[in-house]
Structures are given as structure tokens and as C-alpha cells.
Amino acid sequence: MAGRTLFTTGFIGRRASRLDRPLLGLLLAAGVAVWLLLHPELFLAVPMAWRLPLILLGAWTLGAAFVRPLALEVGEGRLWRLSGMTWNRWALWGFAGVVVWLEVWG
Structure with a gap:
């Protein structure tokens, strides 16, 4: 049962949103x-x-995205709340979009 819980929180997410x-x-x-390590000249x-x-x-x-799975494993707390904010996930997708835009048109 514990393996299923880890699978649902790590891979699928508890909410229906793709951002979660x-x-x-x-x-x-x-x-x-x-990508940024391979192409540091983008900026x-x-x-x-x-x-x-x-x-x-x-x-x-990037830091919040890397910490998010660890924070889910630990559970409630400040790190869990900070890394789980919706705007962090939107900012990650926005930053990825900026990197793609700079690579294509920059």
C-alpha cells in the first residue's frame, strides 16, 4: 500500500491538474x-x-521543482507549502517557455 501512495503522489499527483x-x-x-548547461550563452x-x-x-x-518530490515525501511543513504553490509551477512553465523562445528567436 505504501508503494501505491508513493506512485500516486510522485507520478500521477493527487489533483486532476497537470501542473500538480x-x-x-x-x-x-x-x-x-x-539545456542551460549546454547553452549558457542564451542569456x-x-x-x-x-x-x-x-x-x-x-x-x-528550478530549485522549487527539484525540491517538490522531496517535500511531498516528508509531508506537511514550510518546504512543502513553499514548493507546492501554484505560481511556482506556472513560473517553471513560463521560464521553460522563455528559454525555448530565446533558443528559437534569440
């Missing part, structure tokens, strides 16, 4: 992180006024 699936967010964050084309906020947003969203 931590494995999907973790895979997206890993893909974006690897060089961005003006400095936008570069620092994008870097801070990326650090926050």
Missing part, C-alpha cells in the same frame, strides 16, 4: 537545467535589466 504532477515538473526542470542576448530577474526566476523555479 511533481514528476512532470521535475523532468521539465531537469531538461531546462541541462547573453538579453539586456542586463532582464537578465538578472530571469536568472533569479530560473534559480527559484
Whole structure:
């Protein structure tokens, strides 16, 4: 029974929303992180006024996506609430969209 609970929280998610699936967010964050490691010059084309906020947003969203499965395993707490906020998941998808946009049109 414990294995099924881990499967439903880690892979499927408890809610019906696609944004609440931590494995999907973790895979997206890993893909974006690897892409940024392979192509660090993406942010060089961005003006400095936008570069620092994008870097801070990326650090926050990627960090929250990597912490989310661990926070689900531990349970209730501050880390669980911070990593489970809806805007974190939207920001991750938005940051991934910015990275794709910079790669295609940058």
C-alpha cells in the first residue's frame, strides 16, 4: 500500500491538474537545467535589466521543482507549502517557455 501512495503522489499527483504532477515538473526542470548547461550563452542576448530577474526566476523555479518530490515525501511543513504553490509551477512553465523562445528567436 505504501508503494501505491508513493506512485500516486510522485507520478500521477493527487489533483486532476497537470501542473500538480511533481514528476512532470521535475523532468521539465531537469531538461531546462541541462539545456542551460549546454547553452549558457542564451542569456547573453538579453539586456542586463532582464537578465538578472530571469536568472533569479530560473534559480527559484528550478530549485522549487527539484525540491517538490522531496517535500511531498516528508509531508506537511514550510518546504512543502513553499514548493507546492501554484505560481511556482506556472513560473517553471513560463521560464521553460522563455528559454525555448530565446533558443528559437534569440
